[in-house]
Every structure is written in C-alpha cells, then in structure tokens.
Amino acid sequence: MFETVAFYTFSILVIGMFGIVVFSKNALYAMSAxxxxxxxxxxxxxxxxxxxxxxxxxxxxxxxxxxxxxxxMMFFDATRDVKENIRFxxxxxxxxxxxxxxxxxxxxxxxxxMRIEAAYPTIQGVGNVQMIGLLIFTxxxxxxxxxxxxxxxxxxxxxxxxxxxxxxTPTNIEVxxxxx
Amino acid sequence: MEKYLFVALFAPIxxxxxxxxxTARKKNVITALVTSGLLxxxxxxxxxxxxxxxxxxxxxxKLMDWISAGSLNLPFGFIVDxxxxxxxxxxxxxxxxxxIYSMGYMAHDKGYxxxxxxxxxxxxxxxxxxxxxNFVGLFIGWEGVGLCSYLLIGFWYEKESASWAGNEAFIxxxxxDLGMLMGLFLIYWQFGTFSYEEVFAHVGSVxxxxxxxxxLLLFIGAMGKSAQFPFHTWLADAMEGPTPVSAxxxxxxxxxxxxxxxxxxxxxxxxxxxxxxxxxxLGTFVAVFxxxxxxxxxxxxxxxxxxxxxxxxxxxxxxxxxxxxxxxxHLMTHAFFKSLLFLGAGNIMHAMDDELDIKKMxxxxxxxxxxxxxxxxxxxxxxxxxxxxxxxxxxxxLAAAFNGGNFYIWFALFIGAGMTAFYSFRLIMLVFFGDKxxxxxxxxxxxxxxxxxxxxxxxxxxxxxAGFFEKPFEEFVTKVLDKYEFSMAHSTELGxxxxxxxxxxxxxxxxxxxxxxxxxxxxxxxMPLFLLLKNQYYIPKLYEVAIFKPYYALSRxxxxxxxxxxIDFSVDMIAKILYRSGQQSRKMQSGNLSDMLRWMVVGIVIxxxxxxxxxxxx
Amino acid sequence: xxxxTHYLVLSGILFSLGxxxxxxxxxxxxxxxxxxxLLNAVNVGFAAVSKYYGDLSGQIFSFFIxxxxxxxxxxxxxxxxxxxxxxxxxxxxxxxxxxx
Numbered sequence: 001m002f003e004t005v006a007f008y009t010f011s012i013l014v015i016g017m018f019g020i021v022v023f024s025k026n027a028l029y030a031m032s033a034x035x036x037x038x039x040x041x042x043x044x045x046x047x048x049x050x051x052x053x054x055x056x057x058x059x060x061x062x063x064x065x066x067x068x069x070x071x072x073m074m075f076f077d078a079t080r081d082v083k084e085n086i087r088f089x090x091x092x093x094x095x096x097x098x099x100x101x102x103x104x105x106x107x108x109x110x111x112x113x114m115r116i117e118a119a120y121p122t123i124q125g126v127g128n129v130q131m132i133g134l135l136i137f138t139x140x141x142x143x144x145x146x147x148x149x150x151x152x153x154x155x156x157x158x159x160x161x162x163x164x165x166x167x168x169t170p171t172n173i174e175v176x177x178x179x180x
Numbered sequence: 181m182e183k184y185l186f187v188a189l190f191a192p193i194x195x196x197x198x199x200x201x202x203t204a205r206k207k208n209v210i211t212a213l214v215t216s217g218l219l220x221x222x223x224x225x226x227x228x229x230x231x232x233x234x235x236x237x238x239x240x241x242k243l244m245d246w247i248s249a250g251s252l253n254l255p256f257g258f259i260v261d262x263x264x265x266x267x268x269x270x271x272x273x274x275x276x277x278x279x280i281y282s283m284g285y286m287a288h289d290k291g292y293x294x295x296x297x298x299x300x301x302x303x304x305x306x307x308x309x310x311x312x313x314n315f316v317g318l319f320i321g322w323e324g325v326g327l328c329s330y331l332l333i334g335f336w337y338e339k340e341s342a343s344w345a346g347n348e349a350f351i352x353x354x355x356x357d358l359g360m361l362m363g364l365f366l367i368y369w370q371f372g373t374f375s376y377e378e379v380f381a382h383v384g385s386v387x388x389x390x391x392x393x394x395x396l397l398l399f400i401g402a403m404g405k406s407a408q409f410p411f412h413t414w415l416a417d418a419m420e421g422p423t424p425v426s427a428x429x430x431x432x433x434x435x436x437x438x439x440x441x442x443x444x445x446x447x448x449x450x451x452x453x454x455x456x457x458x459x460x461x462l463g464t465f466v467a468v469f470x471x472x473x474x475x476x477x478x479x480x481x482x483x484x485x486x487x488x489x490x491x492x493x494x495x496x497x498x499x500x501x502x503x504x505x506x507x508x509x510h511l512m513t514h515a516f517f518k519s520l521l522f523l524g525a526g527n528i529m530h531a532m533d534d535e536l537d538i539k540k541m542x543x544x545x546x547x548x549x550x551x552x553x554x555x556x557x558x559x560x561x562x563x564x565x566x567x568x569x570x571x572x573x574x575x576x577x578l579a580a581a582f583n584g585g586n587f588y589i590w591f592a593l594f595i596g597a598g599m600t601a602f603y604s605f606r607l608i609m610l611v612f613f614g615d616k617x618x619x620x621x622x623x624x625x626x627x628x629x630x631x632x633x634x635x636x637x638x639x640x641x642x643x644x645x646a647g648f649f650e651k652p653f654e655e656f657v658t659k660v661l662d663k664y665e666f667s668m669a670h671s672t673e674l675g676x677x678x679x680x681x682x683x684x685x686x687x688x689x690x691x692x693x694x695x696x697x698x699x700x701x702x703x704x705x706x707m708p709l710f711l712l713l714k715n716q717y718y719i720p721k722l723y724e725v726a727i728f729k730p731y732y733a734l735s736r737x738x739x740x741x742x743x744x745x746x747i748d749f750s751v752d753m754i755a756k757i758l759y760r761s762g763q764q765s766r767k768m769q770s771g772n773l774s775d776m777l778r779w780m781v782v783g784i785v786i787x788x789x790x791x792x793x794x795x796x797x798x
Numbered sequence: 799x800x801x802x803t804h805y806l807v808l809s810g811i812l813f814s815l816g817x818x819x820x821x822x823x824x825x826x827x828x829x830x831x832x833x834x835x836l837l838n839a840v841n842v843g844f845a846a847v848s849k850y851y852g853d854l855s856g857q858i859f860s861f862f863i864x865x866x867x868x869x870x871x872x873x874x875x876x877x878x879x880x881x882x883x884x885x886x887x888x889x890x891x892x893x894x895x896x897x898x
Contacts, residue, residue: 018815075883092817
C-alpha cells in the first residue's frame, strides 16, 4: 500500500517537474525543476531497494551536476525569458511518443517471454551497498577505473575550456588574421 | 625428332614476334630476312620430318596440359603423321617462297615490317591448325588463320574497299564458324573428348543421325573457310589484300583448310556417305559456278580467285566421294601452281602500277618474259595438260567421279575443265600477247628483281614435275587415309584421260586461236548471260538486298529505338533519380542542430521499428 | 501492487518528455537539461529491472550512466561557455556552420 502511494506520488511529481523543465520559458525555473525532479527520481531508487544508487543520484546530480549548471548559468542571462521559434510540433510529439513506445516494447519483450536470467543475483542478507561494492571491485573493476579516468579527463576539459582566454583559441586566431 | 617438330612449329612465331618489335618503325630489311630465314628453317625441319615419317615414324607429342576442367582434358598435343606432314611441307614451302617474294613486292610499302609479322603469324596459326591432334587445337588454328587473313586483307586499311573486304571475310567466316563450333560441341557431347584418335575410334558406335549432323556442321565450317557457295563472295573481295597474301592465304593454304578438315575427319565422313554426296555435289556446283564467273571477269586477280574457288570445288568433290588422298594431292599441286599464278600476277601488277584490268594490258611478253613463262607453266598446270602437275591430280578427280558412277558430276567437272582452260588462256593471251594496249595508257612495265624470280623457280619446277610423284604420294598418304579403289577397267580410265586431255587441249588451242585473231566481238558483252556472269550471278547484290539492308535496318532500329530509347533512357533515369534525390535531400543538411537532432530521432524510430517488426526468414 | 510494467511505463513517459525537450528546445542549456532527463528515464528503467529480477547489473549500469552524465555536463558546459563567449548567444539556430 505504502509502495503504491509512494510510486504514484513520486511519479506525478517527477513528471510534473520534468514537464516544467521541457516546457518552461524561464531557464531558472527549468533548472530548479530539474534539480527537484532529480531528487524525486532518487525516491524511486530507494523504493526499489537501490540505496546506493539513490544516494549517488542525489550527490552527483543535485550536488555536482546542478551546481555546475548553476555556475554555468551565471555566464548567461538567466532571468530573461528564452525566446525560441519552435516548428514541427506534431512531428516532435509523435516522434517522441513513438520512440518511447518502441523502446518500452523492446525492453518488455524479453521480460514477458521470461528469457532473461539474473547473471549476478542478489544474495539474501547482504546489503545493497556491499553487493555493489563487491561487484564494482571484482567484475566491473576495469569499467569502473575507465569511468574514473573519464571523469578526470572531463574535469580537466571542463576547466581548460572555461579558463582559456578566448583570444587564444585557434579559431579565433584565424578569425583575427582574416580580419587583418 | 620432337625437336624438329617444335622448330617447325615455333620458328614462324619467333619470326613474327621479332618483326613485331619493328612494326612501328620504318622499313627494315632485317625483319624480312629474319622471318624468311626462320620460315626456311621451319621448311627444312618439315622436310626432315617428311623423310622421317616416310621411314615409318609417327610423332605424337604433348606439349603441356592446356585445359583440365571436370571431365574435359585438353592437352596441347601435336601429331605429325602422313597427312599433316604433307600439309606442313606445303605450307612452309609456299610461305617461304611468298615471304622471299614479298621482300621484292613490298619493298616500297610503308607497312613493310608489319607485313612480315602478319605472314609469320599466319604460318604459325596454319601449322597449329594442321598439326593439332584434337579438334579444339584445330579450331584455334582455324581462328588464328582467320584473324591473320582479316589483318592481311585489310592490310591497306586506309583504303575503304580493303577494310570492307577484310570485315566481309571475317564476318562470313564467323557465320560459318558457328556451324563448326556447334559441330565441336556435338562431338564433345557425344564422345566426351576432342582428340581425333578417340573420336574416330568410337565414331562407329554412335547413332548415324548424330554423325550426319556432326559431319554437316563441320562441313559448314569448312564451307566458310574454303569459300564454298553460299559463302563464296568473300574470297573474290579478299583480293583487295596484297598479292603475296592472295597467293599464300587465299590460294595455297588457308582456303584449303576446309578440305584439310574433311580429309582429317575422313573416318567420320566415311560413315555417312550421304554427307559425302552433299559435299561432292556442292563441290561440283562450285567448280562450274566459279569457273563460269571467271570466264568474263576483267580483273586479273579476281579471275585467279574464281579459279581457286573452282579448284576448291574439285577438291571437295574428291573428298566427298571418299577419294581423300586425291583431294590432298590436288590440294598440294594446286598450292604450287596457284600460288605461282598469283605471284606472277603480282609481278604484272607491280610492273603495271597496280593496274588490274587485263584489257588494258597485252603484249607484256616482251617486257617480262620470265614472268610470262612462269605464268604459262602455272596455267598449263592448272588446265591439266600432260605432264604438268594439274594433269595428274585433276584427272584423278575426274576418274574418281566417273568411277563412282556419278556421271553427272563427271560431266560437270569435264565442262569445268574446259572452262578452266578457256579462262586461263584468255588471261595469258590478253596479258602477254596481242596489242600492246598499255603503251597507249602510258605504262612502262619492267621485269621484277631477279631474286624474286629465283624464288618463284621452285614453285615453277614443282608445278611441272609434282605430278610424277602421284604413286609414291598415294602410297605414303594411304598409310593413314583410306585407300580409294578404282573399279573401272584400265582402258576406260585411259579413254577418259584422253577424252579430257583432248578436250582441254582443244579448248586451249581454240582460245589461243580466237584471241590471236582479235578476240570476241563487243556485241557479246550485252548478252544477258554475259551480264549475269559479269555480275557474279547477282549474288552480291542479292546479299546486299536480302541480308545487309535488312540487317542494317535492324541494327539501326536497335540503336535508335532500343539502345537510345530504352537502355540509355534507363541509365539516364538512374542518374537523374540519384541527382534529384540528392537535390532534395540536400535540404536535410541545413546545418541546423535542431534539424539534425530531429533527423536523428527519425532514424532511431526507424531502427527501433525494424528491430521490433523485422523477423528474418528462418 | 506496483509491477515492473508500472516502472517501465514511467520510464517511457519520462523518456518521451526528454525527447520532446531535445527536439523542441532551441536553447542549448535546455537541450542539456533534456539530455539529463533522458538519462534519468533510462536509469529508472534499469533500476526497476534490476529489482524485479534480483540482478545487480542494472544498478551498476545506472551507476556508470550517472558517471557519463557527469562528464558530459562538465565538457558540455565548458563548450557552451566557450560558444557563448564567442557568439554571445546560446541559441541553437546560431550553430549553422555545418551547413552543407
């Protein structure tokens, strides 16, 4: 009963939040709604018993990603309404719905034909975080390290891209030369 | 002895390849000397083989495997037996003489080096044809000589008539070769092999109807190569080529390949006398038909060409009646005197600045006595006057016709012999005697180079004496070929000989007398019969109307309607569709990221749809 | 009773919301937001499947997806800032240089 109530509550909240993100004209509203939606998503994770994932979701998205967006937003004029000329509305909605339906269909098909089996089944009595740790440091060690490297590279890239003075970029030098 | 075989076979191609290097260069006597030397070398080797074969040797060598596919196993095999060695000697002898002769004849031609390349290549192909031990090898040689013939007829390709004649010869031969090819397929289908030996060993156990078909199909090929009716028109037009070529290819060797084929496949033709009868009948027809066209023609070379046709007819009569050795004998003697005749004609042409109309000559004896004597010898031999070569071989053919009870054939050939005598001496009289018409026309004829005349001498001698080898020849050849028994009484035979010889000599004397008196009146030339003969029975016209024009119309239709309207159109259509679709889809590349994303999602949806709905056929 | 289907339908709804955002928005920042929505929609699906099949692979996958999202944001925002400095706008229609 609790689960049902929680699921529907979170669902409505998440859809509402993301709806604001997608349709809002104000960037600030959109960002705030996105942060909220992210936190509500973590609620699903807790509901599903994926405690670690839920924590990561909150920490990474609301802590890191949204903070980044917030800082990024400072470069732009966030208070102004975003003006967009939007065309092909019908096509967009039908494409979105079609692709969602197809994706779900693909996901459901093997499940309903009961053809998937658990490759790494959960063990009774072992907590979720422990299990994840076990898997990450055994089976998924290499991807994990690669992901770490990737994050490092992304961090450096982010810093360099934002920090480098605009005059020194190669394209700009070319432009400058062309103007001379 | 194998090395003699290989020398005989490969010396010409070596010469050909050597002079090929010089084809783009200016005249270089070395090419002529080298090719002549190698051809002589080949001749000497062939002669050595002739003596060896006479001592009982039969060479059968396999050079290498050529095609091995499934049950088909085709080696490059060569056989030198009593029949092929005769052909080898004849071919190499005549070609050597012609090659040396050409050094004089072609001396001022700008295609000098090219000419010798072709001649040697031709000899090589002819030797392949003659020496092969299977039908496919024969066919390769067959096509090889056809190609060289085409190249040499169209040697002066800048002349439209020459290239036209070359094409005509090539295409006509191709039509006939289709028959030959089908015959070969049928042989393989029935016997599973192409080897002469195996085919002839099993030919008796095969359905007679099939053998008849094979025989007929092979004979169609032979008809094309030997220019028998209805494929005869190309031979007269082939006279557009240089005269030595006419002597070598279109008199002595290539055109006799058809006869050689019938002789080679004699074991097959023996089993189906009906086909033999058809061959003999057609040969008779051509013998008289061609001779009649020679009666009125004014073109020096064409007269000799028709004479060749007629003599080929004689050979086919002999072969069709089963007298294979006689056919081969006539083939050999004919090669000698007919090439001599052609080469003599070449001398005249040279002296007369390529003038061919015999009415414009006359009285040339004074200017070129040696040529005149040689040509007279050749003509007498052609007519079959004792003791010249033609007497023996031609008489034997007539006797064979009489012996077989085919009196109508005999009678036709008898008339043909009379015609031969008439046109030969008409030519001699008009060219060498009578009024010196050429003086009015401003020609200054002169005798050719001495070495050329010396080169002709062997042919002259052979034309004279070859007949006396009849008996040894018969013995030699019938070791391989079937014997031909004369069943008639000796007295009858003698009577026939006297009858024919008497008739021929009478005609000759009458001709000489008539032309010495000034020839026939002009009125004759308006007679319908004369016109009919002069226009070659209107057969070229008929071909033009019945075949060329409809074919031209058909080709034109195919070009204008099918090629342009359908094939070109559809090809253009593809290009246009691609171009249009490119033009249209170019709009996709607007450079706008939003549009790109939209297209990406469209792609994703399509891929997902395929993933869901597409089920591969199991 | 909430079943797997409920979660997957939710995931689908969120996914289409994300796609609508990607296709509809012209503001580059909004485009990034929509991408985040897409990724989160998938994460929900993975976690749900993981739960209902007792297999942790789904959660691990989600974990990596979050890592990728974080990197993407870092690099993407860097580029975005750079672009803004150069052109003074973050409108998608200003990115027309790849016109064929």
